[in-house]
Amino acid sequence: MTAQLIDGIALSKSIRAEIGVRAAALAAAGHRPGLAVILVGDDPASAVYVRNKVKACAEAGMHSVLEKHDAALGEAELLARIAALNADPAIHGILVQMPLPRHIDPQKVIAAISAAKDVDGFSVPSAGELASGLPGLRPCTPYGCMKLIESTGVALRGKHAVVIGRSNTVGKPMALLLLQAHATVTVCHSATPDLGRHTRQADVVVAAVGRRRTLTADMVRPGAIVIDVGINRDEAGRLCGDVDFSAVREVAGWITPVPGGVGPMTITMLLANTVQAAAAAAASSA
Numbered sequence: 001m002t003a004q005l006i007d008g009i010a011l012s013k014s015i016r017a018e019i020g021v022r023a024a025a026l027a028a029a030g031h032r033p034g035l036a037v038i039l040v041g042d043d044p045a046s047a048v049y050v051r052n053k054v055k056a057c058a059e060a061g062m063h064s065v066l067e068k069h070d071a072a073l074g075e076a077e078l079l080a081r082i083a084a085l086n087a088d089p090a091i092h093g094i095l096v097q098m099p100l101p102r103h104i105d106p107q108k109v110i111a112a113i114s115a116a117k118d119v120d121g122f123s124v125p126s127a128g129e130l131a132s133g134l135p136g137l138r139p140c141t142p143y144g145c146m147k148l149i150e151s152t153g154v155a156l157r158g159k160h161a162v163v164i165g166r167s168n169t170v171g172k173p174m175a176l177l178l179l180q181a182h183a184t185v186t187v188c189h190s191a192t193p194d195l196g197r198h199t200r201q202a203d204v205v206v207a208a209v210g211r212r213r214t215l216t217a218d219m220v221r222p223g224a225i226v227i228d229v230g231i232n233r234d235e236a237g238r239l240c241g242d243v244d245f246s247a248v249r250e251v252a253g254w255i256t257p258v259p260g261g262v263g264p265m266t267i268t269m270l271l272a273n274t275v276q277a278a279a280a281a282a283a284s285s286a
């Protein structure tokens with residue numbers, strides 16, 4: 001069996017078109033969705049990511065501002081910038097690109113962002129809303145993974161999902177989103193012995209480890225949905241995920257490629273969160 005590819009580029013395109021329609025309606029009512037992206041320092045990968053985020057906003061008809069700061073920016077100054085953006089009615093989402101320089105505490109920065117504008121979904125209030133099953137802003141990467149799984153048409157209720165990875169940004173929120181969709185969820189991590197014993201029982205595997213070839217073909221149940229969150233380089237320097245793609249695609253039922261799977265969905269869900277935050281601001285001002 002050769003797996004069907006789950007095309008994150010095509011899915012992103014259709015979701016971004018819907019987001020554009022919603023953004024235009026909000027703009028017509030005087031609430032054009034706006035995202036502020038803050039970059040501190042000159043990490044080249046981060047510079048590419050923030051440029052892509054701002055470009056995606058423009059393509060969806062949304063307002064965006066990109067603030068670039070020198071790596072020497074003090075923590076207090078950054079917190080003051082966040083306070084100003086919290087108070088700016090043209091801004092509905094605030095994203096501070098991680099990682100930050102070592103002299104800045106990321107937890108303090110995340111906590112300073114108003115919960116209503118936390119479009120990364122990284123804050124303790126956002127995490128609490130997700131864990132409690134309350135509405136709120138969901139972390140973009142796991143949120144995008146849910147959309148990719150939904151696009152297969154396979155209902156998650158009663159299915160066994162295995163998440164590999166327990167980060168606050170992907171693994172933990174992914175597990176909670178799957179649980180909310182009525183899956184039975186197992187979370188595996190670096191201290192899990194015999195990972196394959198778990199993944200072989202899974203209808204859905206989400207790999208978010210950051211190590212290539214973590215999930216090999218012998219670890220996958222025939223017909224399973226495999227979502228690859230990893231972004232790594234292979235021996236030849238080519239982009240690859242956490243999944244041994246060419247072998248696993250012969251066993252799985254559905255699989256996301258790297259690149260072109262989860263990656264484009266992360267920015268798409270950032271736009272979705274910004275529109276959601278703008279809609280909530282518009283409703284509370286009405």
Ligand code: GUN
Pocket residue numbers: 095096097098099120140266
């Ligand atoms: N750095 C890498 N990915 C992300 C992300 O999704 N959000 C933020 N704020 N920083 C990142």
